[in-house]
C-alpha cells in the first residue's frame with residue numbers, strides 16, 4: 107500500500123523562479139501535494155529570527171541552519187503544521203511568522219515552533235539554489 | 245446458539261435440510277425459544293435497534309456505492325449527482341449519512357446501559373470486549389465514510405486523523421505514508437478509504453454474530469442484575485422480546501425520520517459542501533459529533549504524543565472495565581454511590597463533547613483538562629474504590645421477586661428523556677460554526693422553511709432572472725442543468741420554456757471530426773456554463789479571490805447559533821442559517837467603514853461577512869433588474885428572490901423530501917401505536 111510508481115514519479119524535483127517575489131512577500135507552491143512556503147524575508151524579520159536564544163526554543167535550531175547561507179533572506183519551509191497537518195497562515199500570530207488555525211500553534215519568522223501543541227519546527231524541504239533567483243525543490 | 249436444539253420443523257423439506265444443517269434449530273433456539281429475563285426495560289431494545297441500523301447502513305451503502313465515483317476529482321460531484329439525479333438518491337444519501345449518526349447515538353445508549361447495569365461483569369466479560377471491538381470498528385468505518393464525499397471537512401478530517409499516527413515514535417511517518425499511499429492525503433487515500441469503508445461493515449457484522457453468540461451463552465443481564473433461576477423468571481424471546489423490540493425500533497425510527505426528512509444537515513458541517521481544497525484549511529476543524537469527546541481529550545493535552553495516547557486509551561480503557569470494577573452487585577439500581585457517579589460520568593462525557601466543538605483557547609482548554617482528568621478518574625479511581633467501600637442495598641433473590649416489589653413504570657419518561665438527551669447530545673456540534681466578529685444575520689420568513697415549506701414559484705423565477713443578469717457574470721452554477729428548470733418542485737417552467745432558455749446560451753462542445761472545439765446553442769441536458777474556464781482564471785480576474793460556485797452556496801454557508809439555540813432548532817426545525825446568511829451578505833454592504841475597522845485595499849466592508857472585508861463589490865442596487873410581475877425592484881426583494889432560487893439549486897428535491905417525510909411520519913406513528921398495543925397484549929399476563 108505504499109505510494110505507487112506514478113505517485114513517486116510525480117514527486118520529482120521542481121524548479122521555482124524567485125525573481126517576482128518582492129521583499130516581505132511570499133509565495134506558496136505545491137510539491138508532492140504539499141504546500142511549500144517561500145518567503146522573501148525583510149531585514150527586520152531576519153533579525154528577529156536571529157535574536158532569540160536558540161536554547162530556549164522547544165525545538166532548538168538556529169535560523170542559519172534553516173536557510174542557505176548567502177541567501178539568508180529566503181525561507182523555504184513545508185507549510186504543514188507539525189502537529190496534525192493543517193496549513194498554517196503566513197504573516198499571522200504573535201511571532202510574525204505562521205499561525206495554525208487548527209489548534210493554535212505559532213511559528214516564528216524562521217518557521218520554528220514557539221507556542222502551541224506542535225512538537226517540531228516547520229520542516230525545510232530539500233532544495234538548492236540553481237542561480238541567485240531560482241531554486242530547485244526536491 | 246446455546247447447545248443442540250430439539251426443534252423439529254414440521255415441513256418435510258425443512259426437515260431434510262435440518263438433518264444436514266441444523267440452521268432452523270439454531271434460529272429457533274436463539275430467537276424464538278430463547279428465554280429472556282422478564283424484567284428487561286426499554287433500554288434493552290437498543291440491541292435490536294443497533295442490528296436494524298447496521299442492516300440499514302449496509303443496504304443503503306451498497307446502493308450508494310453503485311453510483312459513487314471514488315476519485316479525488318469526481319467524488320464530490322458524484323455525491324451531488326446522487327442527490328440530484330439518482331431516483332430517490334437524496335433519500336438514500338440522507339438515510340446513510342444520518343444513519344451513521346443514529347447508529348452512534350444508539351451505540352452510546354447501549355454502552356451506557358451496559359455500564360449502568362453492570363452488564364460487563366462476570367460471566368459477560370468477553371461479550372463486553374467484543375462490544376468494544378465493534379465500537380472501534382464502527383469508529384473507523386464512520387471516519388472513512390465521512391471522507392468519501394471529499395468536501396473540505398472530509399479532506400481536513402482525514403489529514404488531522406491520519407496525522408495522529410505520525411506521533412508514534414520511529415515508525416510514525418512510514419505508517420502515515422502507508423495510509424496515504426502518497427506524500428499527502430490525495431486520490432490514493434480516497435480509493436483505499438472507499439475500499440475499507442465497504443469492507444469494515446461486514447467485519448462488524450461478523451463480530452456482531454460473535455457478540456450475539458456470547459450473549460446467548462452467558463444469557464442477558466437485566467435491570468436487577470440477578471441471574472434468572474426458575475422458569476417464571478423468563479419469557480420466550482418470541483413473541484415477547486420481538487414485539488417489544490419492534491416497538492422500540494418504531495420509536496427510534498421516528499427520531500431517525502425526523503432527521504432524514506426535516507433536518508438532514510443538522511448533524512453535518514456546512515464546510516463539507518465545499519469541495520476539498522488541499523491549499524486552504526477551514527478555520528475550525530471539527531470531527532463528527534460522535535468523536536467529539538475523544539477529540540476534546542486529544543486537544544486538552546499539550547503534548548502531541550501524550551495527547552494521542554490519551555485519546556486511544558480513553559477508548560481502550562473500556563476493555564478493562566470488568567476488572568476495574570470488581571463490585572459483586574451488578575446493577576447500579578442497588579448501588580447508591582455508583583449510581584450517582586454514573587450520572588456524573590454521563591455529564592462529563594456530554595461536556596467533553598461540547599468542548600470538542602469549541603475553538604481550543606482560553607477557558608475551553610482548562611475545562612477540557614479538568615474533564616479529561618474526571619473521565620479517567622471515573623475508571624481508574626472511582627470504580628475500583630467504590631467496589632471496596634460501597635455498601636450496596638440488598639439485591640432481590642430472584643427476578644420474579646424484583647417484579648413484585650417494583651413500583652410504577654417509567655416507559656413514557658424514559659422515551660421523553662431519550663429524545664431530550666438525543667437533542668442535547670447531537671446538537672453540540674452546531675456550536676462549532678462560529679463566525680467570530682460578525683453580526684448575526686437576521687432571520688427571515690422563508691416560504692420553504694418548516695415541515696410543509698414549499699418554494700415560492702414567483703420568487704424562484706425572479707431569482708433566476710437576478711442570477712442570470714447579475715450573479716452569473718462572476719459566479720458559476722455548475723450543478724444545475726437547464727432541464728432542472730422544468731422539473732417538479734422547481735421554478736415551474738414548461739419543458740419547452742426550459743429548452744428555449746437553454747438555447748440562449750452558447751455551450752462549448754467537441755472535438756468535432758476535424759478535432760476542433762466548437763460552440764453550439766445549449767440543450768436542456770447542458771449545465772449552466774461557468775463564467776471562468778478554471779479556478780485560477782476566476783482568481784486572477786477577481787483580485788485574488790475566486791467567486792465561489794453558487795449551486796450549493798446556501799448549504800455551504802452557515803453561522804454558529806450558539807447554546808441554547810441549537811437545541812431549540814432541533815424542535816423548531818430551524819434550518820435556514822445558510823439562506824439567512826446569504827441574503828444578509830447581499831444586503832450587508834456599507835459604504836462607510838465604521839471607525840476602528842480597517843479594510844484592506846480592494847475589499848469592501850460587509851456587516852455580515854466573517855472578518856467584514858469582502859472582495860465582492862456591492863452586487864445589487866435598487867432598480868437594477870426589471871421584474872415583469874410587479875414585485876418591488878429593491879435590493880431587499882432581489883436578495884430574497886435570489887436566495888430562494890439558490891436554496892432550490894442547493895436542494896432541488898426539497899419539496900419531495902418534505903412531502904414524503906409527512907407520509908412517513910403518519911405511517912410510523914400508526915405503526916408505533918399498533919406495536920405498542922400488540923406488545924401490551926402479548927405481555928398482559930407476563931407482568
Ligand code: FES
Nearest residue numbers: 187189190206209
Ligand atoms: S494542526 Fe496545527 S496546531 Fe494542530
